[in-house]
Amino acid sequence: MSNHVSKYVLLVILSLITACNQQEKETKERNYKILELSKANTGTQEYNRLYKQASDSLNNWCQSKLPVYESIWSFNYRLDSVLCFNSKKDRMITALLVQCDRSTCVQDDVHYFYGVKIKERWYFLRGPSVTLPREYYQSDVHTPLSFQKLHEIAMKEIFQSYLKKNKKDEWEINDVFFTSRLEGVGWGDFNNQHKEDWFLKGKRFTNQKDYYEFIYMDAVKKNWSMK
Numbered sequence: 001m002s003n004h005v006s007k008y009v010l011l012v013i014l015s016l017i018t019a020c021n022q023q024e025k026e027t028k029e030r031n032y033k034i035l036e037l038s039k040a041n042t043g044t045q046e047y048n049r050l051y052k053q054a055s056d057s058l059n060n061w062c063q064s065k066l067p068v069y070e071s072i073w074s075f076n077y078r079l080d081s082v083l084c085f086n087s088k089k090d091r092m093i094t095a096l097l098v099q100c101d102r103s104t105c106v107q108d109d110v111h112y113f114y115g116v117k118i119k120e121r122w123y124f125l126r127g128p129s130v131t132l133p134r135e136y137y138q139s140d141v142h143t144p145l146s147f148q149k150l151h152e153i154a155m156k157e158i159f160q161s162y163l164k165k166n167k168k169d170e171w172e173i174n175d176v177f178f179t180s181r182l183e184g185v186g187w188g189d190f191n192n193q194h195k196e197d198w199f200l201k202g203k204r205f206t207n208q209k210d211y212y213e214f215i216y217m218d219a220v221k222k223n224w225s226m227k
Contacts, residue, residue, distance in 0.1 A: 031155050033171040034082060034162050041085050041173065050122060054094065054115060055079045057124045061223065068223055069126065072111065075100050078147050079113070080154050084162045086178040090117040093162070093181060095154040096126070099144035106141040107133045110154050114182060116216045123220045127181065130157050188215050 039047045062073035080095040092115030099108050112127025132153060134141040145153075164174040188194075190208045205211035 030160070030163060030171070034084065034155070034159050037163065037171065037173060038082070038084050041087070042089055047083060050092070050115070051079070051081075051083055053122060054083070054092075054113070054124050058096070058113070066223055071109070071129070072096060072098055072126070075102075076144070078150075080151055082151075082155070082159055083115075084159060084177070085173075086175050087173050088175075091115065091178045091182055092122075093127075093158070093178065095151075095158045097147050097150035097154065098129075099147070099150070101144060103142070105144070106135070107131055108145045108150060110150055110157060112158060112181065116182070116213070118213045118217065123216060125216065125219055128186075183212060187212065 042050070058069075058072075058077075058079055061069045062077070065073060076099040078097045080097055083092055083094045085092050094113045094115070096111040096113045098111060109129045109131055111129040114125045114127050115122050116125070117123075130153075132145060132150070134143075134145060137145055137149060137153075161174060161177045161180075163171045166172050183190075188211070190205065190211045193204050193211070205214065
């Protein structure tokens with residue numbers, strides 16, 4: 001191999017290493033800022049209070065064996081340590097870490113878990129799940145992924161879009177992260193309301209906030225009505 005080609009290959013390798021190191025550095029910085037900004041947004045005391053409230057609600061539903069949460073209480077589960085709040089502090093997104101402890105399982109799950117503040121009171125809702133085949137993360141497919149590993153995956157798969165860089169290259173809360181998860185597909189379209197979205201009210205919603213709060217409360221009630 002000529003010196004020219006060798007130098008070119010070396011430069012490519014060094015460029016790839018530099019890019020990987022830069023990506024790893026930014027990921028670590030983002031992960032640190034996710035928790036820092038979320039706690040700063042609510043205050044540590046309120047953050048801890050809401051974490052306990054969300055955890056207590058989840059445990060209550062699981063102990064009551066609500067059918068809608070069977071895919072959680074049937075296995076080992078844990079509420080992730082990170083709670084992400086929007087700028088208005090009236091929406092929250094976190095994750096449920098679920099280990100499948102059955103001998104036939106070869107995968108585990110991470111579920112989205114939502115919180116919405118309606119008339120000064122918080123309500124919690126489960127979102128969709130991300131299935132995690134163990135073979136992608138470890139050689140032993142018969143042992144559940146550790147909760148630490150599930151948390152690391154949640155940081156990448158769920159929380160990554162919580163923050164964005166502004167024009168000053170500073171991290172800030174990305175409110176689109178919340179609207180993309182708590183509005184539109186799966187919840188309803190305010191601009192294209194169907195009768196079932198509002199028939200109990202007797203009229204169409206003219207206020208978007210009222211529209212989604214009605215849908216959230218209906219989902220909360222269905223948790224228990226399906227028991």
